Amino acid sequence: MFAGVQSALDPYGPYAAVIAEITWVLFIGGALIFVLVMALAGWALWRRPAWLAQDRAIVWGGIVFPLVALSALLVYTLARGTALDSRQPPFAQIRVVGQQWWWQVTYLGPQGEVDFITANEVHIPVGREVEVVLDTADVLHSFWVPNLAGKLDLVPGKQNRMRLAAARAGTWRGQCAEYCGGPHAQMAFFVVAEEEEAFEAWRAQQRRPARSSNDLFNARCAACHTVRGTAAAGTLGPDLTHVGSRVSIGAGILSNNTGAIAGWIASSQHIKPGNLMPSFREFSGEELRSLAAYVEALK
Numbered sequence: 001m002f003a004g005v006q007s008a009l010d011p012y013g014p015y016a017a018v019i020a021e022i023t024w025v026l027f028i029g030g031a032l033i034f035v036l037v038m039a040l041a042g043w044a045l046w047r048r049p050a051w052l053a054q055d056r057a058i059v060w061g062g063i064v065f066p067l068v069a070l071s072a073l074l075v076y077t078l079a080r081g082t083a084l085d086s087r088q089p090p091f092a093q094i095r096v097v098g099q100q101w102w103w104q105v106t107y108l109g110p111q112g113e114v115d116f117i118t119a120n121e122v123h124i125p126v127g128r129e130v131e132v133v134l135d136t137a138d139v140l141h142s143f144w145v146p147n148l149a150g151k152l153d154l155v156p157g158k159q160n161r162m163r164l165a166a167a168r169a170g171t172w173r174g175q176c177a178e179y180c181g182g183p184h185a186q187m188a189f190f191v192v193a194e195e196e197e198a199f200e201a202w203r204a205q206q207r208r209p210a211r212s213s214n215d216l217f218n219a220r221c222a223a224c225h226t227v228r229g230t231a232a233a234g235t236l237g238p239d240l241t242h243v244g245s246r247v248s249i250g251a252g253i254l255s256n257n258t259g260a261i262a263g264w265i266a267s268s269q270h271i272k273p274g275n276l277m278p279s280f281r282e283f284s285g286e287e288l289r290s291l292a293a294y295v296e297a298l299k
């Protein structure tokens with residue numbers, strides 16, 4: 001009933017599990033008190049018991065009970081919330097920069113140096129803690145992968161840090177959770193948790209430059225996109241060196257295949273109105289097909 005790739009009630013890691021537990025305790029606690037208050041209100045209406053009208057009932061039911069109940073829930077949430085601060089050193093650091101309206105994802109090396117750059121997709125090894133350093137290139141955004149962790153804002157001029165951890169392998173969807181203008185609702189991403197061996201293979205592949213270059217791409221797309229190992233070195237849009245290996249394109253909104261890529265190139269403004277990539281209507285069918293095939297093959 002609560003299962004899903006974007007559900008806070010379907011936790012897959014230690015941090016999300018704490019948040020889901022607090023959610024349930026508060027929800028069930030609130031529901032029980034609601035039922036009790038409604039029962040007393042019904043009783044008062046239909047039976048008019050004298051004791052309910054006395055000062056004592058008001059002091060105990062209206063002051064002492066809420067004070068005790070709310071204080072207990074406050075102490076519980078504060079105590080349980082400490083489990084969200086990790087003290088162990090992270091397995092790896094990832095810098096995520098929110099951009100209108102996509103995510104730049106930089107894997108950092110042990111000294112904080114850039115290992116490689118990708119976009120709209122985060123991979124983590126199962127059972128390990130990864131630290132995500134959150135930054136923004138423009139306005140406020142918010143990074144939220146409900147199945148794995150809480151929500152944290154990306155604030156101009158400030159670096160926020162959070163931990164991501166998954167207990168099992170899987171793919172989850174995250175979303176920008178702070179209105180950032182125009183196509184904010186279409187600013188999503190995916191988190192892929194995989195066994196360490198698969199993660200290391202992915203990381204090694206992401207570090208490699210692209211195998212091929214394309215003249216039309218270099219002429220028309222390189223101003224905004226980087227494909228490492230080729231002349232394309234633009235930074236206005238997502239790094240496309242290994243875009244063909246990603247789950248989706250358009251920041252989590254289209255499945256990744258040649259047809260969707262061709263559609264995106266020809267009419268990105270129709271698919272995601274207001275985003276910062278123009279629609280390219282001028283390409284012939286053949287040019288579009290060859291461009292899409294090139295982009296799709298960047299694995």
Ligand SMILES: [Cu+2]
Nearest residue numbers: 176178180184
């Ligand atoms: Cu947003």
